[in-house]
Amino acid sequence: MSTFKQHSVLPGFNLALGFTLLYLSLIVLIPLSAAFIRTSALTWPEFWTVVTTPRVVASYRLTFGASFAAALVNAVFGLLVAWVLVRYRFPGKKLVDALVDLPFALPTAVAGIALTALYAGNGWIGQFFEPFGIRIAFTPIGIFIALTFIGLPFVVRTVQPVLEDLESELEEAAATLGANRLQTFARVIFPTLFPALLTGFALAFARAIGEYGSVIFIAGNMPMVSEITPLLIITKLEQYDYAGATALAVVMLVISFMMLLIINLLQWWSRRRSASA
């Protein structure tokens, strides 16, 4: 016991930790382990067959492709938005800053139907693309749009605090040494921001992979074309294919755990980088 916990004069450790572990086990850990235990009913070749059918592989490709593209766009524009919010003054800045978190606060189903209405062929935005034969809603492009919306705050909110803490001395030193603004940004500012930017990218990517609510309305949900993996889980569940749904859920869980690990490593790197800077 003495090696498990350092001595403290404060009371309540056993109660607090006991309750925390009990609650976490009942709500999160035992239910999550159910997915893994239930999958073990399948043999390895059976499992492998279920998770590699062409329709499932097509859904992975779409889910990861669209999530990656959306996270990339968010990395670029998130950095820009964070920069503008930290460095410049403009009217309505406080309002803009507050509204950046809208995708966190707006229920995904609401985002889904709003984006679908906007990007449909007769929608406010979709009508400008329709004459050129470009369809956005009910295609993979629509999925990309929805995932960009929900991932937007992650990059802004991870880069913003690092940018705020950036010491102006570094930039002044670079200027004194004859660097122009672009050189200062590329060689001094960007390297300091990079771990945070990568963390934001990973967070947006991880969120996008699992996203369901905002995507299903705009996706069109055609097998092999615009069907994301989470939707395929629901489809299997509705066909009472519990083994198939659980196998896919396990694949998604393993990917989630890997992303969580990567994000933790990135955050550790980011903290170390900003501490040493």
Next chain:
Amino acid sequence: MTTIALQMPTAMRRKEATDEPAWVRRTLIGVALAFLTLFLFVPLISVFYEALKKGVDVYLAAIMEPDAMHAIQLTLTAAAIAVPLNLVFGLAAAWAIAKFEFWGKNLLTTLIDLPFSVSPVVSGLIYVLIFGLQGWLGPWLAENDLKIIFAVPGIVLATIFVTVPFIARELIPLMQAQGTEEEEAAVVLGANGWQIFFRVTLPNVKWGLLYGTILCNARAMGEFGAVSVVSGHIRGSTNTLPLHVEILYNEYNFAAAFAVASLLALLALVTLALKTFVESKTRQSGGECQ
């Protein structure tokens, strides 16, 4: 909007050497605002536009309709159970993690964040695997005439799962930063555990607690994927507000779908306003401490 940015008082401007030329500044602000307008403001405005397009009567009728009222009631119920439970959990977890040093602390902190990285659909599925008819406890529940999946308890459980981390993750770093000196002083002065907690710790973390609660509540009322898997979509019975939006939308009843959706969008706006208010409060009290 961008032209006004140039008229800022000269005293506000930083030195030339670490400042970008005006045209660069204007372009960057312009592009950032254009992006945010396209991706955030236009979708938000479109919800209210579509909701009110067919007039206020249609709007009110869609909201006052019995199924919609029931959905509102169920959403409020689920949040009223999930948020307080996660609040107690958040306080307990933060007390253990922030005020004590013990083995496996980092692992525990990571485990608390787990629900954030799990797909909502998977979050719902795991409860079906336990409580559904094909699940571990399914036969026993059926024998005793208890229903969890496709019923209200399942919706509450799924809501609790997806909102577990919100309050804990706000409180842990806050309580870690505050340290243990004040609590230790209270011990020396003879306070018991609950006195320390209610008179010292709780007042110190009240804004962080409120912040986490607001975010937790927004997610609890807005959750779609996880709740969708366990709900069974029974109108007027197991339909939450976000699920009601989906049903109306799939019935091509767009005006009603957006009317109900506008309630959720209002909730989001209230959440953002409260969040901004609490942030300004914490900034103030943070300034007093230093």
